[in-house]
Amino acid sequence: MTTATKHDPPTAEATSVRTDELAALLVAGERPPRPSALSASLTFGWRAMVKIKHVPEQLFDVTAFPIMMVMMYTYLFGGALAGSTSEYLQFLLPGILVMSVVMITMYTGIAVNTDIEKGVFDRFRTLPIWRPAPMVGYLLGDVLRYVMASAVMLGIGLIMGFRPEGGLLGVLSGVALLLVFSFSFSWIWTMFGLLLRSEKSVMGVSMMVLFPLTFGSNIFVEPKTMPGWLQAFVNNSPVTHLAAAVRDLMAGNWPAEHLFWALLWSGALLAIFAPVTMRLYNRK
Amino acid sequence: MSAPQHDPAIETSGLVKVFGESRAVDGIDLSVPAGTVFGVLGPNGAGKTTTVKMLATLLRPDGGEARVFGHDVAREADAVRSRVSLTGQYASVDEDLTGTENLYLLARLLGHRKPGAYARASELLEAFGLTEAAGRQVKNYSGGMRRRIDIAASILNTPDLLFLDEPTTGLDPRSRNQVWDIVRAIVAQGTTVMLTTQYLDEADQLASRIAVIDQGKVIAEGTKGELKASVGAGTVHLRLRDEAERETARSILAHTLDAHVQLEADPLALTARVEGDAGVDDASGAEQASRALAELASAGIIVDTFALGQPSLDEVFLALTDQPPGGSTTLDTSTDTSTEEIAS
Numbered sequence: 238m239t240t241a242t243k244h245d246p247p248t249a250e251a252t253s254v255r256t257d258e259l260a261a262l263l264v265a266g267e268r269p270p271r272p273s274a275l276s277a278s279l280t281f282g283w284r285a286m287v288k289i290k291h292v293p294e295q296l297f298d299v300t301a302f303p304i305m306m307v308m309m310y311t312y313l314f315g316g317a318l319a320g321s322t323s324e325y326l327q328f329l330l331p332g333i334l335v336m337s338v339v340m341i342t343m344y345t346g347i348a349v350n351t352d353i354e355k356g357v358f359d360r361f362r363t364l365p366i367w368r369p370a371p372m373v374g375y376l377l378g379d380v381l382r383y384v385m386a387s388a389v390m391l392g393i394g395l396i397m398g399f400r401p402e403g404g405l406l407g408v409l410s411g412v413a414l415l416l417v418f419s420f421s422f423s424w425i426w427t428m429f430g431l432l433l434r435s436e437k438s439v440m441g442v443s444m445m446v447l448f449p450l451t452f453g454s455n456i457f458v459e460p461k462t463m464p465g466w467l468q469a470f471v472n473n474s475p476v477t478h479l480a481a482a483v484r485d486l487m488a489g490n491w492p493a494e495h496l497f498w499a500l501l502w503s504g505a506l507l508a509i510f511a512p513v514t515m516r517l518y519n520r521k
Numbered sequence: 522m523s524a525p526q527h528d529p530a531i532e533t534s535g536l537v538k539v540f541g542e543s544r545a546v547d548g549i550d551l552s553v554p555a556g557t558v559f560g561v562l563g564p565n566g567a568g569k570t571t572t573v574k575m576l577a578t579l580l581r582p583d584g585g586e587a588r589v590f591g592h593d594v595a596r597e598a599d600a601v602r603s604r605v606s607l608t609g610q611y612a613s614v615d616e617d618l619t620g621t622e623n624l625y626l627l628a629r630l631l632g633h634r635k636p637g638a639y640a641r642a643s644e645l646l647e648a649f650g651l652t653e654a655a656g657r658q659v660k661n662y663s664g665g666m667r668r669r670i671d672i673a674a675s676i677l678n679t680p681d682l683l684f685l686d687e688p689t690t691g692l693d694p695r696s697r698n699q700v701w702d703i704v705r706a707i708v709a710q711g712t713t714v715m716l717t718t719q720y721l722d723e724a725d726q727l728a729s730r731i732a733v734i735d736q737g738k739v740i741a742e743g744t745k746g747e748l749k750a751s752v753g754a755g756t757v758h759l760r761l762r763d764e765a766e767r768e769t770a771r772s773i774l775a776h777t778l779d780a781h782v783q784l785e786a787d788p789l790a791l792t793a794r795v796e797g798d799a800g801v802d803d804a805s806g807a808e809q810a811s812r813a814l815a816e817l818a819s820a821g822i823i824v825d826t827f828a829l830g831q832p833s834l835d836e837v838f839l840a841l842t843d844q845p846p847g848g849s850t851t852l853d854t855s856t857d858t859s860t861e862e863i864a865s
Contacts, residue, residue, distance in 0.1 A: 253650050253699070254648070254649055254650050254669070254699045254702055254703055255647070255648045255649075255650065256648075256702050256703065256705070256706040258644075258647065258648040259648040259649070259703065259706045259707075260706050260709060260710055262641075262644055262645060262648055262676075263676060263679045263706070263707060263710040263712070264679075264710060268631075268632075268678050268679075269631065269632035269633050269634075269637070269678075270632050271603070271631075271632050272629065272630060272631075272632045276629075277630055280626060280629040280630055281630075283626070283629075284615065284618070284622075284626055287617075287618055287622055288615075288617050288618070291617050291618065291619075291658060292617055352615075355611070355615075355616060356609045356610075356611040356613035356614075357613055357614060357615045357616075358613075359574075359579055359607065359609050359613050360607070360609075360613035360614065360627070360674065361630075362578070362579055363577050363578060363579065363602055363605065363606065363607050364602060364627075364630050364631065365599055365602040365603040366630055370630075520581065
């Protein structure tokens with residue numbers, strides 16, 4: 238009697254493994270057909286959403302950070318650069334939107350790197366699914382973050398006096414272009430996320446790429462004041478074309494040339510870094 | 522299962538993986554028949570995890586060949602992936618997600634539709650005793666619970682071959698027994714299991730065939746019985762009432778068993794190996810031991826405890842490498858661990 242009670246305390250019973258049920262599950266388990274590429278990618282996108290739900294602090298970079306950027310640059314430099322802050326805001330806001338979103342793309346690399354360090358990546362890699370699905374999933378989740386960042390910045394911009402002449406359509410097409418570019422650009426970070434060994438090094442490399450790329454553009458000032466060699470870089474930078482295109486779209490113009498270059502850069506980035514990422518992913 | 526019976530679950534020849542200077546896996550030949558539990562036993566850094574990772578398509582072999590159900594792991598990785606599941610050394614689930622969300626995610630990725638995926642997730646959580654923890658993030662799970670959710674994730678679709686990489690490392694005895702129960706239940710349904718472990722009793726408990734790996738090489742392979750036969754039929758452990766009688770007891774045992782008798786660190790204890798004739802089963806060992814016990818009794822020596830055991834795998838390891846497991850590789854462990862880190 239005593240041994241029986243010793244062996245089966247009621248608490249242990251509640252959490253114990255039920256091998257009979259388990260056996261039934263193993264037999265019953267039908268193997269469904271493998272999911273389509275789209276379905277697998279969307280499932281990984283769903284995972285990114287759920288992670289936002291569980292760790293809402295990670296939205297800090299798409300809420301507080303962009304607000305800070307808009308306010309800081311408008312009030313700090315507006316007067317000095319454009320004579321008045323409200324004048325400057327019309328010029329600056331689309332650019333600062335581009336800069337903030339391009340900057341937060343780097344979190345994709347950090348997310349990839351963190352997953353590798355935890356074991357979950359190995360699980361994904363042993364699944365018989367479309368290989369790029371986990372990467373596309375990260376980026377889909379991130380696109381949502383970019384949308385949030387854009388909405389927050391445009392909201393605060395409107396409060397501060399930003400009046401886009403392109404109207405709703407102009408603003409939406411500007412944001413759409415920004416999302417397309419960011420999606421393509423993020424493949425650089427998935428590559429670094431796979432390539433580099435720690436979160437810190439991903440962060441370090443990101444800064445090295447992002448600072449020259451975003452500041453070395455026409456976001457804050459017209460390149461005319463810069464020395465010739467710098468103008469050559471700035472005028473051909475993808476971020477310059479993107480910022481100019483977004484600015485024009487929001488102002489109600491049709492920036493054919495900048496639009497062409499921004500889309501060409503997007504295509505080129507995707508064509509180069511997506512295959513490199515997948516190669517690293519398969520070899521890892 | 523749909524597995525063609527003539528194909529072994531795993532077949533490797535001359536499998537090699539090199540990390541920089543060190544040959545983590547240095548020419549491994551294995552053949553694992555379908556439907557069995559194959560134990561891979563070895564100390565830390567022996568190359569167990571690297572071998573499993575190659576077989577589960579996570580690492581590309583640098584040399585040799587490996588086939589899983591007849592499919593080459595490098596050239597037909599997708600075919601292999603649809604038949605196998607891996608439970609890694611660390612929990613290979615998303616710690617930020619809850620138990621339900623993790624299983625739902627993987628069920629969807631395996632092609633289940635939404636309602637089916639939820640149903641499967643909750644059934645598995647129930648069977649693994651995790652229903653109460655289903656809504657909690659995995660990072661708040663205990664070690665044993667993590668291990669169970671991890672195994673649950675591996676059998677969402679009943680795999681034909683399941684890799685369990687050190688499934689009980691760091692678990693308390695109760696959680697370890699639960700994992701063992703789960704493994705036995707999975708095996709009973711026909712899944713082939715490859716189990717790596719550094720715990721000798723674990724391989725003893727679960728596996729039918731065992732390969733002993735050290736420094737990237739298979740140093741012994743066979744059934745449990747075959748491995749043990751290379752050491753002896755069994756071991757007699759004795760604990761006497763009186764310390765002073767140990768010497769006498771030793772000579773009596775040495776005489777009756779015709780074996781080397783070892784004095785333990787405990788001043789009351791002795792251990793003797795029962796040799797048993799080649800090809801003779803354990804009964805002869807038991808017979809010899811009982812005869813020895815009678816001799817001791819007639820000499821007036823009081824035996825407090827007595828145990829006759831099959832030789833433990835510790836002893837097998839000792840006999841095979843001339844060094845105790847772990848002890849032999851204290852020097853290598855550090856370097857091998859670092860290469861494994863680079864690998865992962």
